[in-house]
Amino acid sequence: MGHTITEKILARTAGPAPARAGENRAVRAGENHAVRPARMIAYDFPGYTDVMFRQMRDDFGITELDDPSRYVVFIDHMLTKNNERETEVHQVTRDWCEFYGIELHEGQGIGHQLTAELGLAVPGEFLVHFDGHISGIGAFNALGWGIRRDLIEAWVTGQIHVDIPATTRFDLVGEFPDGVDSRDLVHTIIEMVGADGCAHQVMEFGGPGARQMKIDHRQGLCGMAMFTGAVSAIFEPDEVSLAYVRDVARTAFEPVHPDPDADYAARYTIDLSTLVPKVVTPGSARVANTTTARDLAGTPITRAFIGSCASGRIEDLRAAALVLDGRTIAPTVELNVVPTSREVHEQAEREGILDVLRSAGATIAVSSCDFCFGYQQPLQSGENCISTGVLNISGRMGSPDANIYMGSPYTVAASALSGSIAESAR
The missing domain is CATH 3.30.499.10 (Aconitase, domain 3)
Structure with missing residues (x-):
């Protein structure tokens, strides 16, 4: 039996070192593995990042990171009142990023979008955040996973232990009618499978309808995956996504396709032309x-x-x-x-x-x-x-x-x- 996109991406990151091209390491849904994310991402927010900052230095005694380039932080919340509280929250983040040499982007936009624009979301890589909407990077054949309770493990050790998720496949055909887009699609999927229909799984999208979707619509669709209970969502790579990534990617990348005989928890076909607002x-x-x-x-x-x-x-x-x-x-x-x-x-x-x-x-x-x-x-x-x-x-x-x-x-x-x-x- 073949492997899903998610199984292949996590297989690359499992074990003591990332797998090289051509290695045959494999993981299966349901197994538990230590995996090493390519990037660990966060935005500053009271009660989240400030707590993790304090834990890293005070509780775990970490004063230096092995590879600061794997960490990225965004300031994209609490920017519009210009009051003392905002200044205090953001200064904690600035000081922490300066202390550890971490890349920080402030006031440039929403971090989930900037992750793409900055070339951090590339095909075949695994990224983690405490916010589940990081799944939006699945538009680029990258696996983004919100691990709210376990992000501290990743920040402290550089890896996390995860249960490899099963995958539900959505084969898309047709094209959106006028006045309909991916928001209508995701709400149709929720209506079809239920709010827990993909619980603890990854939603995988492919087919001719997926290939005609604009990259923005793919991001919006993947970013709402959590409302089916899914941990993430991902598209098969194609020329639309690869063209975007080639213009911005910071590193070399290797797209990941599912095997023809991949083992799916469920499989659905959706005709986009039948959707309504x-x-x-x-x-x-x-x-x-x-x-x-x-x-x-x-x-x-x-x-x-x-x-x-x-x-x-x-x-x-x-x-x-x-x-x-x-x-x-x-x-x-x-x-x-x-x-x-x-x-x-x-x-x-x-x-x-x-x-x-x-x-x-x-x-x-x-x-x-x-x-x-x-x-x-x-x-x-x-x-x-x-x-x-x-x-x-x-x-x-x-x-x-x-x-x-x-x-x-x-x-x-x-x-x-x-x-x-x-x-x-x-």
Whole structure:
């Protein structure tokens, strides 16, 4: 029986030293192995990185890292109030990174996007973070895994012990209809398999439909893998992903394909041409909360948000501009747009996309995670928001008495125009 992409990538990293090309080391789903990530990534956030920083030096006595180049830290949260608390949090991170000689990127965008832009997400490599949305790098045939409780093991020892996950395969065919994108696909998958349908597994995507997907849409799809219970998601490599990586990669890389006879826990075929705009209703991304935008048409909204590590890239902004071009958002709606990185912001400015959005009445904010987790302009009690954010549990974006609906950029833009949830009227 052959191997999945995930088994092959983790086999390369298992044991006392990474496997070289041509070695026949193998691992199987269900086995436990010590694996060595190529990169260990984090963003600073109170109660997470500051605790790990202190543990490394005070509890474990580590004053020098064997290979600081494997560590990368981003400052992408708590950037918008410019108060003493923010300064204190970020200074701890700056001091720690300087002490250990660790690469630090501050205020340049959301770390999950910067990981790709900086050439850190390359085919065939294994990266870890305490945030599960690192799975978005699966778009590039890299395996990103959120190991919140075990990241300290990786930071201290340079490796972690993991149970090799099984894989569920999704064969994609067809193309997205107008007004539909990967957000509608991921919510369709959740509806199809359930919120735990891929529990403790990796979602593997391939097929002709996968190959026609734009890289931004692949990132958004993989970045939402956790809402099926999956630990990560990954695409087969193709010319679209490889072309991106060749332009930015810092190191040589070797793409990984699944074997034709790979052993999968389950396998599904999805025709992208049959998808319709989906909306997740307040409470969670569970199957019972997923419905169609048409079924919710007319539900009033007061806020709309386009951004986050899942849906603030150039294709998402283009989608919103396509819907909003020459139109004006409803006077009862506040639309905030947050490009995923400074680079995306600048590209959208050059293309005239941000001018279109501003003319429609949108407010453009600098790139950060602050809107998505309710830190910047939090929702007030009784408000209804439609969002491309990553989560809609109670209190996620502000008041626990506000309601958050989630949809694609097409759906969010169309809803901002009408003042209520609506399908894209392109």
